[in-house]
Structures are given as structure tokens and as C-alpha cells.
Amino acid sequence: MSGVTVSSAAGRWLIAGSVLGSGVAFLDSTVVNVALPAISRDLDTGLQGQQWVLDGYMLTLGALILAGGAAGDRYGRRRVFVLGLGLFAIATIACALAPTAGWLIAARIVQGVGAAAVVPGSLALIDAEIVPEERGRAIGLWAGMSGATTALGPFVGGWLVDTGSWRWVFFLSVPLALGAMWIAVRHIPESRDLADAGSLDIAGAAAITVGLAGIIYALIEGPAQGWDAPIIAAAAIGVLAIIAFMVIETRATAPLLPLDLFRSAQFTGANLTTLMVYAGLGGALFLLALQLQQSMGYSALEAGMATMPFTVIMLFGSPLAGRLAGLTGPRLPMTIGPLIAATGLALMARIVPGTGYYDAVLPAVVVFGLGMTITVAPLTAAALGAVDATRSGIASGVNNAVARIASLLAVAVLPVVAGLDTGPGQPLGSGFSTAMIIAAICCAAGGLIAFATIRSGAGPRPHVQPSVSHACQPPEPASEEY
Known part of the structure; x- marks a missing residue:
């Protein structure tokens, strides 16, 4: 047997556990955004501290996600996935109890270590267990549901901040992480690359x-x-x-990073596209939450609800985008999607004091959401489809590392380039619009890179997982290079 189908009970448990695990890590990277003004006031820190609350997490996530993918391939994808979730849950409790900004930043750094084990493992588990002909569909479901979880963060975080405390933003993740651990232990088989016995x-x-x-x-x-x-x-x-x-x-x-992976023009192009698109995404999510609350007077819940159209579009559109990319090939959606997303970011430059939700915020959020929906699923599939399935963990790690490092750099660089430097709760000023234009340029560059580097054929060819530890007899690996 070559794996499980998406519609089978085993396949549904696999996708549920993978999405819940990665969703917790992705959720925590965005749910905190809307809580930053409240954290700033409570812990007496300005823009610099707010940057560190986000970048402390993304620093270790981006730096160690390669090690997380490699460890999963080598020592067992389920084992590393579960251990990462456990560490993440412990660090999340420390975040919720933080008495100072320094404590919070330190706990966020540890959170990133746990997430670095979870994120690549979630997609590698799907790639290892789902039958080849349904991997595109499974990846589309994973991308859509994980993306929607990410986008849901501002709304959930806003509600928790306004009705309780920013500390509940962190407590929220603990039961979700424990639930993902339970599913993984009970319903997901172990898998690893049996040919990889070297040390990390x-x-x-x-x-x-x-x-x-x-x-x-x-x-x-x-x-x-x-x-x-x-x-x-x-x-x-x-x-x-x-x-x-x-x-x-x-x-x-x-x-940790086999440089021969980049001999594939598609793998290189997909990751360069990821770098540019996720720089725009990370910068926008960080600064938009601050702009709506600190410059325009939105409550935390109102700021979260303002981005709900993005959530709905990602939730219902990404699976369809994944299927369409299987018919058209990844090049077309990976070119058009970032250009549409760039248009949405450019529209965000109009979100300034004096403008309304329906004439400024809503159009920008909708257009940006459409662009990201078109982009995410084929981008993920193109990166994984460019390598052999035995290297799915490291390929997933590289692609996710690039995405997190892009956001890491955007949060650090955009405020500097745009001239933002505010105290606790202070308006961002004209620098916000400048930052959104820069983010739009990055996103558009990602689309142009995809057009120049990604195949225009019928998408990534199915690949198989020749080495798994459970009792399944895999087919012969594909002999054709791609």
C-alpha cells in the first residue's frame, strides 16, 4: 500500500492533526499582532519592544526550522512533531504569565524553538503518508486551513484582549497544542527517512x-x-x-541545508518568490494591526474584525486554488497571485486617519486576500514537487524557513526604512503608507520571479515516499528527475 487517501478515516485524522499543529504555530505568529498595543501599555514598551515580541519568536523559528525538518526525517517525523508541540505549550504558558517585556521576549524565543519542530513536520507528515495522486489536494487543504487559522488570529486575539487580557491570547494555544499531540500519538503513524542515519x-x-x-x-x-x-x-x-x-x-x-537542492530552478524560484511575498505579508500584518489601533482608534476586536474578509477568502479559496494549480501548473497562479496581493498592499497605503472602513480598509484587505489565496497552495506544492519525497522534511523546512525569515526581516527593516519610531500607543504617522508601498514592491517582485523561474507545465509531478517506518510496502520511486 502506497499510503492513505484524503477521504479515509486515517487521512482525515492525519490532516486534522497536521493542520491543528501547524495552525497553532501559525496562529501564534499572528494572534499576537493585535495584542501588541495592549502588551505595550501593560509592560511599558514602545515600537522597539513590539518588534522584539514578534521577532523573538520568528528568530528561532526561522533559524531552527531547517533543523526541525532534518530531525523529523532522521529521528521520526511524528516524534519530533509531538516533542515540538510539548515545548511550545510550556513556553506559551510562560508567555501568558510574563511580568516584564524581557520575560515575554525570552519565552517567545523558546516558543519559536518548539514551533521549528512543528511546522515542517506537519507538512512532511502529509507528504509522507498521503497517496501521490491526492497530495496536491491534501496540500491545498493544509494550506487553506492553516492559512485561515493564521488569518483568524487577529479576530480571536482582538476579542480576547477586549473581553479579558492579552495574556489569554497565549493561553488559547495551550489546549490546541495538547489536542494536536493527542491526535498525533493516537492516529498518525511514524515515518522517517531510513537512508538518513547521520548526525544533525x-x-x-x-x-x-x-x-x-x-x-x-x-x-x-x-x-x-x-x-x-x-x-x-x-x-x-x-x-x-x-x-x-x-x-x-x-x-x-x-x-542542515543541502545546497544541491538549489540546482533545481523551480525550487530556487519558489523560495525566492516565498521570500518576497512573505516579506510583504509579515510587514503588512504587523503594521496594519498597529495602524488601526494606535493611529485610527480601533479597539482590538474592531482591528481583528477588520481583517475577517481575508480569513474567509483564505478559508474557502485556497483548496480551490490548489486544485486549479494542478490543472494550469504553478507558474500562472504564482505570477498572478503576488501581483494581486501587491495591489492590495498598495491600497493599504490609503488606510490613514480620516478614511473609513468601507472605502479604505475593506478593498485593500479583500484584494490582498485574493492574491494570497491564489499564491499559497501552488507555491507550497511547487517547492515540494521540485525535490524527491525522501527529502520532503528538509524541503518543507527550507520553504518554511524562508517564509519566517522573510517576516522576521520585514518586521525589523520596514519600520526603519519607513521612518517609524513611536512610543507606547503612539500613532505611526506617514511612515505607515511608505511601509505599505515598500511591501507592495516586494510582493510584486515575487510574482515576476515566479514568472521567470517556475515551470509552465501541469504542475509538480507526483512523487513517492520510498522510506517509511510503518508496515506499508511503497512503490518503486520515480526514476525521472524533476
């Missing part, structure tokens, strides 16, 4: 973490403290560590 690339993981930490520290702290010697030293250490990471990966016997 610890040196590579340390180098990329130090590199990103140094660069992000300089980008966030430099504008606030001045570009003195410690800040410049942090930036220099970060750059050197990134260079060291690349050198380590060329020499490691079991590299």
Missing part, C-alpha cells in the same frame, strides 16, 4: 541562529540606541556567522 548539523544550526540574531539585533536596536560600536559589532558578527553557515554547509557530511 549542530554547527550549521548554531551559525545560522547567531547570524540571524546578530543582524536582527542590529536592525532593531540600531535606530533606537544609535549605531555605536556594540551595534556594529553585532551586525558584523551576524554577517560573518551567515558566511560561516554557508561554508559549513559545503563541508558537512550531513548538511
